[in-house]
Amino acid sequence: MNTTTTESSVQELPLAFIRQRHLVRAINFSYVDQLVRSIKRVGVKAFPLAVTPDGTLFGGNHRFEAFSRIGVEKCWVHVYQPESIDREAVELNEASEQSLPMNFTDHAEMVWRKVKAGQTQQQVAVELGWTRERVRDYAALQKIASEAWSLIGATFQFVAPSTDEQSAPMFGAAAPFTEGLLRSIIPLTPDQQLELVSELASGKIQKSRFTKLAKDYRARNDASTWVRQQLAGTSMVDRCLAEVAKGIYDAEWQANQGPGQKLKQLVDTIREEWERKNSVTLIHGDFYERVRDVGDDSVDLILTDPPYNVANERVFKFEGRSDISQDFGEWDKFDPEVFIALFDTWAKEFHRILAENGSGYVFTSDRYISHLREALERAGLTFRATLVWHKTNPGTQVVKTNFKSAVEYILFFTKGGTGHTFNWQGENEMHNFIETPICGGSERLVDAKKETLHPTQKPLSVLKHLLEVSSHPGDLCFDGFMGVGSTARAARDMGRKFIGIEQDAAFFEAAQRRMSDV
Ligand SMILES: C[S@@+](CC[C@H](N)C(=O)[O-])C[C@H]1O[C@@H](n2cnc3c(N)ncnc32)[C@H](O)[C@@H]1O
Incomplete structure (x- = not known):
């Protein structure tokens, strides 16, 4: 040929x-x-x-x-x-090995060998008659990943002898690398280094593009480090890094030499989302003591279901069927006067912790509605409505000489005049009447013997309806008598933060388990 x-x-x-x-x-x-x-x-x-x-x-x-x-x-x-x-x-x-033509990669490797053998950069500089800075710059090139470095070396194999490592290689297209160019990729990750080196070596990109991409990658890496610090301790770091990896914040970072508005906003949005989903505080203790841990004006919505004081010890026993009992437990038994006196304490604490324009819902029975309403008003809260919850499947009426108790009541109040959150949902939806079955099926928690764990567990659908109307995602909801954590679960499902108190250990543990299954 x-x-x-x-x-x-x-x-x-x-x-x-x-x-x-x-x-x-x-x-x-x-x-x-x-x-x-x-x-x-x-x-x-x-x-x-x-x-x-x-x-x-x-x-x-x-x-x-x-x-x-x-x-x-x-x-x-x-x-x-x-x-x-x-x-x-x-x-x-x-040529002998020593007198082969050298380019800057040879010089750099010589420096690395000498440093590895124990010489200081200063000693190398003196021995070679170079400046300390020149030795330092060559030493820094060792931060380039070995695979990328081999590729760079291969493009230099037959470059004409030159004592000036900055000069353009003789086979320009084949050996496009200079020490100055490579300095720009030292801070990059090994993958980024290899990608840029491969693309330049294969002619897919030119030097100007190489420099631009190296600058972008540096900005992206710095932005990623900042994002990691900002979102440390959350599980949202990877999600935010994936956004940064798209390169859309490179220019802003370069212009600001740090985080700009767009990137800060991304981090804030992601952090808020995390907080919404994760900010749940469950307190095991007595409402009257632990409510003091809740800050003044800190809560957007109170949604709570305290004792009703309707328990009695009457138990109906049937052959082959579960007992029918109205005995909810000691927590629901009070002398009526003592019980009514507690309302002022509840109301004062609700007023203290509720933010201006915050809202509240308290479940209660018909027997105490007016006492509770008056206590709320005495504390400075604005009474707004009494809601009726109709239970479509209440327990069996044993003695058929009276109407069956199929409703419970919920008092709605706000702190302040107008301006409370109220997400109107339509004429039919906003009746002061809620109709659902009592809590059942897989939603109803059971104990080890497969028996009902909490006698008055509220259905999520009722709680979610009230959360929907009177709060926004990210708002903080409070329940001081949380039982097995139904309000906690509803709030969390709907992206609201939550803080709740329960005194009973078994109910409290059930609430904790319920939150950890989410
Ligand atoms: C009506 S139940 C709430 C049930 C809850 N809504 C649910 O769905 O699980 C009232 C709860 O308040 C708790 N409780 C009563 N007095 C309390 C107090 N002083 N401090 C904290 N919790 C209390 C009871 O143990 C009971 O679990």
Whole structure:
């Protein structure tokens, strides 16, 4: 085969046309392994050989070995006129290891070896007659990942001898790297370094694009570090990093030399979402003591279901069926006067913790409605409505001499005049009458014996309706008598924050378990 040549013209030739000369330097097979990986990654074109017009290889023995191993049929070659070949060939084949032409990668590796052998950068500088800064810059290049570094080295293999490491390599397209250019990728991750180096080596991008991308990646990495700090302790870091990785905040970060408005807003939105979903505080203790832990004006919505004082010890027993009992437990038994006196304490605390324009709902029985309403008003709260919850499937009426008790009452109040949250849902939906079955099915919690765990567990549907009307996502909801945590669960399902108190250990643990299943 004949090749028409001009000095250093690049051509594609069959590998079979190329003949290897006698080798002065032994083949380094681990370097060939690295080359095989790099060639597979960026393609053959990034690894040209140097040949004479008759196909004699005088530059690129390692690449030739790698091509042969991969089974490359055609490769790219620089074809040299005999005059220039003689010079290159003599230099390459007759030079000793020490006097081979050096580019900045050789210089850098020499510095690394000396530092590894124990010399300080200052000692290396003195020995070589270089400035300390020059040694430091070469040492810093060791932060470039080894795979990217091998690729850079491969593009330099046959660059003309030069003592100036900043000068453009002789085979410009094949060896585009300079020390200054590479300094820009030192802070990048190994993957980012390899990506940019591969793209430049294979000619997919030019130097200007390389520099721009390196700058963008640096901004992105700094932004990612900032995001990690801001969202530390939440489970939202990856979600935010995925947004930053899209590159949409690079320019803003560069312009501000730090986080800008858009990025701060993203972090705030994500943090708020996390807080909404995760801010649930369950307190095991006595309402009258622990409510003091709740800050003044801190709660947006009180939704609470205190004792009704309607329990009695009468239990109806039936053969083969569960007992019918109105005995809810000691927590629901008070002397009526003592019970009524408690309302002022509830009302005062509700007024204290409720934010201006906050709302409240308290479940109660018909017997105490007016006492409770008066206590709320005495505390300075604004009474708004009495809601009736009709239970479509109340327990069986044993003695058939009276109406069946099928309703419970909910007093609605606000703190302040107008301005409370009220998400009107339509004429039919906003009747002061809610109709649902009592809590049942899988929603009803049971104990180890599969018996009802809490006698007055409220259905989520009723609680969610009230949350929907009187709060927004992210608002803080409070229940001072939370039982097995029905309000907590409803609030969390709806993206509201929650704080609740329950004195009974078994109910409290059930509430905790219920929140951890979410
Ligand atoms: C009507 S139940 C609430 C049921 C709750 N809505 C549910 O769905 O599970 C009232 C709860 O208040 C609790 N309780 C009564 N007095 C309390 C107090 N002083 N401090 C904290 N919790 C109390 C009782 O143990 C009971 O679980």
